[in-house]
Amino acid sequence: MAHEMxxxxQLIEGRLVQCDLAHYRWKDQACEKVANIAYLDRPWEKEAMETGAALYNAYRSKFLALSPVQLPE
Structure with missing residues (x-):
């Protein structure tokens, strides 16, 4: 859920813009067909994976007293 948040x-701040059903723009770059970008190469996904994991780990450690989860390399 943190990943999706x-x-x-990203969408609220305008860093990620859905140009149409198949094209997205990241920051000030041109709209690109999302199917042409491998999932793990999409900069918005990279940010969501890293930031989402950090939020989840902060939640785990603060509210659940659990150790952090490491992202696979």
Missing amino acids: VHAQ
Whole structure:
């Protein structure tokens, strides 16, 4: 859920823009067909994975007293 909330933040702040059903723009770059970009190469997904994991780990450690989860390399 944290991952998806990062996408919500990206959209609200205008860093991620859905140009149409198949094209997205990241920051000030031109709209690109999302199918042409590998999932793990999409900059908005990279940010969502990293930031989402950090939020989740902060929640785990503060509210659940659990150790952090490491992202696979």
